[in-house]
Amino acid sequence: MTNMMQKVIYALLFLVLSQVVQAKLEIEIIQGNASALPIAIIPMQWRSSDPRPETGVAEVVSSDLYRSGLFDPLDDQDMVDRPVDAESIRFGTWRLLKVDYVVIGHINDAPGGNGYDIIYQLFDVHTQERLLSQITTVGFGDLRFGSHRVADAIYEKLTGVPGAFATRIAYISAIGEGNNWNYQLFVADADGFNPQAVVGSPEPLLSPSWSPDGERLAYVSFEKGNSAIYVQNVATGQRELISSGKGINSAPAFSPDGRYLAMTLSYTGNPEIHIRDLATGQKRQLTQHWAIDTEPVWSPDSQWVYFTSDRGGKPQIYKVAAAGGKPTRITREGEYNARASISPNGKIIAVAHGRGNEYRIAVLDTDTGRMRILTPGVLDESPSFAPNGSMILYATREGQRGVLSAVSTDGNVRQRLILTEGDVREPAWSPVIR
Amino acid sequence: MNTMWRIMLALVFAVAISACKTTEPEPEVTPDTTDTAPVEVVDATTSAAPDPHDYTDSRNFDNSESLLSKRVIYFDFDKSDVKSEYRAIVAAHAAYVSSHGSARVTLEGHADERGTREYNIGLGERRGNAISGLLSAAGAMGSQLDTVSYGEERPVCRVSDENCWWQNRRVEIIYTAR
Numbered sequence: 257m258t259n260m261m262q263k264v265i266y267a268l269l270f271l272v273l274s275q276v277v278q279a280k281l282e283i284e285i286i287q288g289n290a291s292a293l294p295i296a297i298i299p300m301q302w303r304s305s306d307p308r309p310e311t312g313v314a315e316v317v318s319s320d321l322y323r324s325g326l327f328d329p330l331d332d333q334d335m336v337d338r339p340v341d342a343e344s345i346r347f348g349t350w351r352l353l354k355v356d357y358v359v360i361g362h363i364n365d366a367p368g369g370n371g372y373d374i375i376y377q378l379f380d381v382h383t384q385e386r387l388l389s390q391i392t393t394v395g396f397g398d399l400r401f402g403s404h405r406v407a408d409a410i411y412e413k414l415t416g417v418p419g420a421f422a423t424r425i426a427y428i429s430a431i432g433e434g435n436n437w438n439y440q441l442f443v444a445d446a447d448g449f450n451p452q453a454v455v456g457s458p459e460p461l462l463s464p465s466w467s468p469d470g471e472r473l474a475y476v477s478f479e480k481g482n483s484a485i486y487v488q489n490v491a492t493g494q495r496e497l498i499s500s501g502k503g504i505n506s507a508p509a510f511s512p513d514g515r516y517l518a519m520t521l522s523y524t525g526n527p528e529i530h531i532r533d534l535a536t537g538q539k540r541q542l543t544q545h546w547a548i549d550t551e552p553v554w555s556p557d558s559q560w561v562y563f564t565s566d567r568g569g570k571p572q573i574y575k576v577a578a579a580g581g582k583p584t585r586i587t588r589e590g591e592y593n594a595r596a597s598i599s600p601n602g603k604i605i606a607v608a609h610g611r612g613n614e615y616r617i618a619v620l621d622t623d624t625g626r627m628r629i630l631t632p633g634v635l636d637e638s639p640s641f642a643p644n645g646s647m648i649l650y651a652t653r654e655g656q657r658g659v660l661s662a663v664s665t666d667g668n669v670r671q672r673l674i675l676t677e678g679d680v681r682e683p684a685w686s687p688v689i690r
Numbered sequence: 691m692n693t694m695w696r697i698m699l700a701l702v703f704a705v706a707i708s709a710c711k712t713t714e715p716e717p718e719v720t721p722d723t724t725d726t727a728p729v730e731v732v733d734a735t736t737s738a739a740p741d742p743h744d745y746t747d748s749r750n751f752d753n754s755e756s757l758l759s760k761r762v763i764y765f766d767f768d769k770s771d772v773k774s775e776y777r778a779i780v781a782a783h784a785a786y787v788s789s790h791g792s793a794r795v796t797l798e799g800h801a802d803e804r805g806t807r808e809y810n811i812g813l814g815e816r817r818g819n820a821i822s823g824l825l826s827a828a829g830a831m832g833s834q835l836d837t838v839s840y841g842e843e844r845p846v847c848r849v850s851d852e853n854c855w856w857q858n859r860r861v862e863i864i865y866t867a868r
Contacts, residue, residue, distance in 0.1 A: 460843035462807055482838050483811065504815055504839060507808045520808065525819075527812045548812030564809055570768075571809050595806040608806050615804065635850065637806050656848055682807070 285325060286661075287670040292328035293414060295321060296355045299332065301340045301362040304372060309399055313363060313374055316403035317410065320421040320447060324411065324646065325669025330355055342377060342386065350381045357381060359410060363399075371395040374402055378410055388413050400449060420644040421446055424686040426454070426464040426473055427660060431678035441475055443490055446642075446685070448673050454490060462682050467510045470689040474498070474508035474517060485519055498532065507550050511558040511578070518542070518552035518561055529563050531578065542580060551595045554578070556602045562586065564594040573607060573620075587620060589627040597639045597648065604665065606630075606639035606648050617650050617663060630667040640685045641665075649673075651681040745785035748868050757782035761863040763821060764856060767802070770816040772824060780821060783863055784828030787835075794867040795830075797821050799839040802855035807841055814839030821861045 297318045302308040321327035330353065339345045339360055350358055361376030371394050378388035390409060394402030401422055408419030423446045430439050439461040444451040455461065459478035466473060467487075474487045483505045488495035499505040503522030510517055517532045524541070529552045532539040543549040547567035554561055555575075562575045568585065571594045576583040587593035592610030599606070602622075609618035609629060617631040617639045633652040640649045647662045647669075658679040663670045740749040742756035750756035761783075763776045772780060787793045799814030818837035825835055847854035 460840065462843065478840070478843070503837070504811055506811050520812070522812075522815060527815065548809060548816065550812050551806065551808045564806065566809075571805070592805065594809050610805060613804060635803065653850070656850070 284672045286672055289325045289669050292326055293357065294328045294330065294355050295357040296330040296335060296350060297359045298335060298338050300376065303362050304365045313399065313403045313406065316400055317407045320404060320407035321411065323447065323671055325664055326415060345379060347381050347384050355381055357414065366393050372399060374406055376406060378413060400445065404445065417646060418644045420642040420646060423643055423689060424470065425649060426466065426684045426686070427680055428461050428464065428682040429678045429680050454488060463507055464682060464684045465509050466684055466686045468512050468514045468687050470686045474510060476506045476508065507552060509552050509554060511554045512556055513558040518554065520550040520552065529561060542576060543583065553596050553598055555598055556600055562596045562598060562605065573605065595638060597641050599641050599645045599665070600643060601645060606641060608637040608639065617648060619665065628667065630663045638682050640683050642685050643688045649683045649685050651683060745782040746789040758786060763861045765817055765859040767859065768813065770813065770820045772820050780824045781828060784825045784830055787825060788829030790868065792867055793834055793865065795835055796864045796866055797835065797837045798862040798864055799837060800844060800858055800860050801842045802858040803842045803845065803850065811839050811841035814841045817861050821863065
């Protein structure tokens with residue numbers, strides 16, 4: 257009995273410890289969508305001689321589709337049938353389960369022996385038509401990322417919009433108390449898995465911005481005692497100091513064509529938007545006004561720069577030709593509109609929209625001029641569009657803790673991403689990674 | 691067996707507690723420049739206590755009676771104009787800096803958490819420059835002054851209400867050399 261008691265104690269101790277160590281991701285749909293498409297992603301047969309991974313491809317695909325809010329994947333325990341090939345799909349059974357789409361597949365060693373092939377097919381249960389039949393080849397360590405690509409293909413086939421699951425997010429985490437803080441810039445898969453610290457500092461870090469190829473991040477670090485802009489290669493960690501002049505060096509933003517970095521500098525005595533040519537290192541001043549001009553972002557065609565300015569008395573979004581010219585005011589509704597993020601089609605502008613002490617994420621439709629508030633928070637900020645325009649990632653609060661949330665651009669679906677411990681903020685969604 | 695169940699229950703309870711443990715916001719202490727004056731040591735052999743109104747006397751940095759001991763200036767929301775009640779403090783520091791050529795001052799500008807982080811870096815700099823401008827106008831040299839803005843990144847108080855926010859909207863006058 258003593259022996260058994262010891263075992264129980266060890267087991268429970270392990271449970272306690274593992275809770276402390278595994279402070280990782282949870283995603284929770286706060287607000288779903290009643291018209292979500294019912295789909296069954298059948299567990300895929302593992303035909304490789306390697307050990308089967310802990311989380312299967314089908315499981316990752318299911319949870320991606322679920323998180324989008326547009327799909328209602330069948331729970332694994334409700335799968336009465338687990339066909340592997342097309343001939344053994346009994347469509348009648350799936351109709352009875354009220355499933356509209358079925359995905360089957362298997363995983364092989366890739367020919368050449370340097371990874372796996374995910375071989376899968378998507379069927380419409382009602383027409384029995386095969387909608388998709390594909391092979392996704394991935395490296396040995398990339399099965400999760402490959403699964404995200406499968407989810408992307410299914411999402412695109414059924415919604416007409418490319419998926420954004422095989423992408424990454426960058427964010428800042430702050431852990432500490434009193435005068436002792438540790439700031440880290442993290443990069444994680446879009447579902448929050450696989451978080452990797454890119455850089456850490458006892459001084460504040462902020463404003464990560466992706467290069468259009470998804471290989472580099474520009475960010476602001478106070479490690480030298482003042483704000484400074486760095487550009488760092490995510491994979492190699494190699495980094496370059498871009499600007500550390502007198503005053504503010506902040507708010508970096510890569511142009512989508514990859515040629516320029518816009519940023520806020522105040523060495524002239526006042527915060528102005530400057531543009532640095534990344535090939536030559538030359539820079540030019542884009543704005544010239546006594547107001548605070550900051551938070552530059554580019555239009556998808558790299559022709560325009562949107563920025564925040566309080567030249568009208570309160571912070572609002574303005575736009576100016578990247579080649580230079582007279583800025584025009586874009587946001588007119590509300591007393592505080594700042595930190596714009598531009599949708600990939602260039603038509604929708606997400607902002608932090610302030611009213612009194614409440615800051616929410618709002619979207620401005622530039623065709624209709626209509627502004628719509630999407631989130632219920634009190635201190636929501638830093639909106640960042642998914643590269644397919646479907647969702648907006650943003651920073652919000654739970655009590656005194658910063659967390660990340662995402663809301664669909666139509667406001668119908670909202671989810672919460674609980675990442676690691678600490679105060680999490682400043683999310684930036686990566687471009688599509690090829 | 692009884693003992694085992696008790697231990698199990700205790701551990702299950704521990705798991706439950708650790709699972710729902712939240713971090714309580716710590717009670718924050720107001721940045722305190724007035725109440726922490728060192729205990730006066732009355733010693734007839736040393737010189738007399740400094741005149742608190744002599745703003746060229748560096749001993750007044752630690753003299754709670756003197757305006758030189760006050761080195762934090764507070765601002766209204768989204769504002770950078772120096773309120774009249776703080777003008778005398780700034781004037782005292784201007785008197786010290788302009789009479790000590792070796793003095794160096796960093797004006798650290800801060801904002802509360804409302805609004806975006808980058809805009810608040812701009813706002814913190816504007817506040818720092820407002821103090822810097824007053825010091826210059828009163829005779830400090832530009833080479834003695836430096837402004838750094840931390841925006842909302844370094845709050846002294848972390849609760850989301852005005853009780854906390856006013857303490858964060860500030861410029862700290864930091865002497866890097868006296």
